[in-house]
Amino acid sequence: MSQSLESRLETLERRLLELEDRAAIMQLIASYGPAADTCSQGVIAGLWTDNGIYSVVGTATYEGKAAVGALVENATHQDYVRRGCSHVMAMPHIVIDGDRAVATGYSQVFARDGDYWRVDRASANRWELVRTPDGWRVAARYNHLMDGSESSRGLLRQVVAPA
Amino acid sequence: MSQSLESRLETLERRLLELEDRAAIMQLIASYGPAADTCSQGVIAGLWTDNGIYSVVGTATYEGKAAVGALVENATHQDYVRRGCSHVMAMPHIVIDGDRAVATGYSQVFARDGDYWRVDRASANRWELVRTPDGWRVAARYNHLMDGSESSRGLLRQVVAPA
Amino acid sequence: MSQSLESRLETLERRLLELEDRAAIMQLIASYGPAADTCSQGVIAGLWTDNGIYSVVGTATYEGKAAVGALVENATHQDYVRRGCSHVMAMPHIVIDGDRAVATGYSQVFARDGDYWRVDRASANRWELVRTPDGWRVAARYNHLMDGSESSRGLLRQVVAPA
Numbered sequence: 001m002s003q004s005l006e007s008r009l010e011t012l013e014r015r016l017l018e019l020e021d022r023a024a025i026m027q028l029i030a031s032y033g034p035a036a037d038t039c040s041q042g043v044i045a046g047l048w049t050d051n052g053i054y055s056v057v058g059t060a061t062y063e064g065k066a067a068v069g070a071l072v073e074n075a076t077h078q079d080y081v082r083r084g085c086s087h088v089m090a091m092p093h094i095v096i097d098g099d100r101a102v103a104t105g106y107s108q109v110f111a112r113d114g115d116y117w118r119v120d121r122a123s124a125n126r127w128e129l130v131r132t133p134d135g136w137r138v139a140a141r142y143n144h145l146m147d148g149s150e151s152s153r154g155l156l157r158q159v160v161a162p163a
Numbered sequence: 164m165s166q167s168l169e170s171r172l173e174t175l176e177r178r179l180l181e182l183e184d185r186a187a188i189m190q191l192i193a194s195y196g197p198a199a200d201t202c203s204q205g206v207i208a209g210l211w212t213d214n215g216i217y218s219v220v221g222t223a224t225y226e227g228k229a230a231v232g233a234l235v236e237n238a239t240h241q242d243y244v245r246r247g248c249s250h251v252m253a254m255p256h257i258v259i260d261g262d263r264a265v266a267t268g269y270s271q272v273f274a275r276d277g278d279y280w281r282v283d284r285a286s287a288n289r290w291e292l293v294r295t296p297d298g299w300r301v302a303a304r305y306n307h308l309m310d311g312s313e314s315s316r317g318l319l320r321q322v323v324a325p326a
Numbered sequence: 327m328s329q330s331l332e333s334r335l336e337t338l339e340r341r342l343l344e345l346e347d348r349a350a351i352m353q354l355i356a357s358y359g360p361a362a363d364t365c366s367q368g369v370i371a372g373l374w375t376d377n378g379i380y381s382v383v384g385t386a387t388y389e390g391k392a393a394v395g396a397l398v399e400n401a402t403h404q405d406y407v408r409r410g411c412s413h414v415m416a417m418p419h420i421v422i423d424g425d426r427a428v429a430t431g432y433s434q435v436f437a438r439d440g441d442y443w444r445v446d447r448a449s450a451n452r453w454e455l456v457r458t459p460d461g462w463r464v465a466a467r468y469n470h471l472m473d474g475s476e477s478s479r480g481l482l483r484q485v486v487a488p489a
Contacts, residue, residue: 194419
């Protein structure tokens with residue numbers, strides 16, 4: 001194979017992989033809501049690495065995939081699901097660096113309130129992801145309510161001005 | 164052409180097609196809201212196959228693309244549009260299997276209510292899609308309000324634990 | 327290199343570029359919210375071309391990237407940020423034509439109101455983008471509240487029935 005042909009193929013393969021990574025990360029994030037709203041504990045756990053964490057800033061930090069999956073047993077979560085709710089993840093901003101990636105995006109919890117739905121949570125999320133032999137997994141997720149605090153903006157600021 | 168070169172090209176072409184399929188399905192879903200909010204009957208009909216259906220679970224099932232398009236004539240829909248509304252489709256989870264695909268995602272209808280907008284509908288959607296000579300089309304869409312019912316969760320559960 | 331090989335490589339490269347363009351445009355749009363919610367004036371300015379405009383239809387038009395960035399100094403915006411808010415951009419519909427592109431999609435501003443968030447703005451957005459040596463930039467963004475007006479629907483109608 002000629003040098004230039006080899007080089008064109010390698011470039012195509014590298015560029016394609018980056019797009020596949022982006023698609024896989026979007027797919028992972030898009031599967032969180034359906035898993036949460038069906039209390040699919042094992043599915044949620046399976047999105048995280050073994051030692052992965054989920055920090056709901058100011059409320060609790062779940063450490064390890066089993067603990068993250070078990071969050072669906074929370075009384076608050078159970079109440080949401082019984083009333084009717086949607087955990088919606090918006091299209092994220094994604095930065096991939098080899099086998100690590102950071103996705104940042106908003107989420108809302110729409111919870112039924114009579115004939116309508118109320119926005120019970122409006123948050124920013126930072127997803128720290130790692131590539132594993134089984135695909136991308138969450139090493140850490142930080143969820144922060146957009147409550148006007150400096151720390152909520154700090155989470156988002158890392159997107160627009162990485163350290 | 165050498166065997167290995169042919170094989171690398173075919174792999175690239177196959178992987179690229181999968182990403183193009185994902186992009187086309189996202190584009191189709193992203194065009195539903197603008198079509199609904201402008202009462203573009205023909206455009207909505209054109210997203211479905213000839214015999215495609217749209218089931219608004221618990222309310223009505225529209226059978227055939229013409230019937231699906233005609234839903235914009237509903238009094239409820241017309242009222243939404245006159246008041247001001249956004250039919251917003253969230254980033255979906257997508258599984259492609261050859262010439263068939265399933266996209267699952269949330270949608271909200273934000274309807275104007277004085278100076279603000281109210282979440283009039285918060286739903287889960289299952290889009291069953293088929294590849295046609297003219298591109299991806301909707302064979303069936305199921306829209307279920309997240310109303311706390313077991314059936315609303317059933318629709319989402321198919322994402323996280325396919326039958 | 328044989329004719330057919332050259333042609334297959336060129337086709338792959340062209341198709342890949344289109345997907346990369348779509349990803350880059352989604353990334354640009356996904357970075358607007360975090361920039362707005364952190365009052366990152368320079369970051370917002372950097373998304374626009376030097377002479378780019380941002381028209382908040384019926385309210386104001388900001389001309390030139392510096393003026394667009396400075397919108398975060400508005401009293402209304404500052405109040406949103408202090409109270410806690412999310413500027414959320416939904417997955418857009420994207421049409422690319424060489425070095426120009428149009429992305430159309432919904433946005434919401436969720437603003438904190440006591441224990442919940444209120445939908446203070448539900449808008450349609452038309453992003454007119456150009457490819458520059460530094461990547462895609464916004465030449466013009468039109469944001470129109472979905473207020474029931476014909477002009478709000480006009481903005482969306484361009485998606486479903488381009489002129």
